[in-house]
Amino acid sequence: EYRMAAGPSALxxxxxxxxxxxxxxxxxxxxxxxAGVDPAAHPRQNPGRCPLLVLGDWLGGPEGxxxxxxxxxxxxxxxxxxxxxxxxxxxxxxxxxxxxxxEDIAESYAYLAMRA
Numbered sequence: 110e111y112r113m114a115a116g117p118s119a120l121x122x123x124x125x126x127x128x129x130x131x132x133x134x135x136x137x138x139x140x141x142x143x144a145g146v147d148p149a150a151h152p153r154q155n156p157g158r159c160p161l162l163v164l165g166d167w168l169g170g171p172e173g174x175x176x177x178x179x180x181x182x183x184x185x186x187x188x189x190x191x192x193x194x195x196x197x198x199x200x201x202x203x204x205x206x207x208x209x210x211x212e213d214i215a216e217s218y219a220y221l222a223m224r225a
Contacts, residue, residue, distance in 0.1 A: 139165030149192035176206020178216040
């Protein structure tokens with residue numbers, strides 16, 4: 110959804126073609142970063158269309174990496190949460206990646222509590 114071949118990504122095309130029909134989207138920070146896209150870009154470019162944002166951190170980039178507890182990966186959470194606020198996000202959903210342990214999930218929740 111975030112990867113671009115030549116031209117805009119499939120997600121960008123879908124969003125552009127559905128401006129008038131009320132289509133909403135849930136943007137995933139980890140998937141965007143893993144694809145080499147700024148996780149804050151889509152919420153900022155689509156205000157009012159992303160009531161739900163998906164949280165997950167990533168160590169590495171599009172060339173390879175793996176899920177990480179929030180705050181331990183490469184995602185700029187200040188920028189992402191600012192973008193969510195600007196875009197009118199109402200919900201943030203933690204989506205643990207494959208291979209994350211119960212301790213990793215607890216660490217992610219502790220990171221979110223510290224930010225609250």
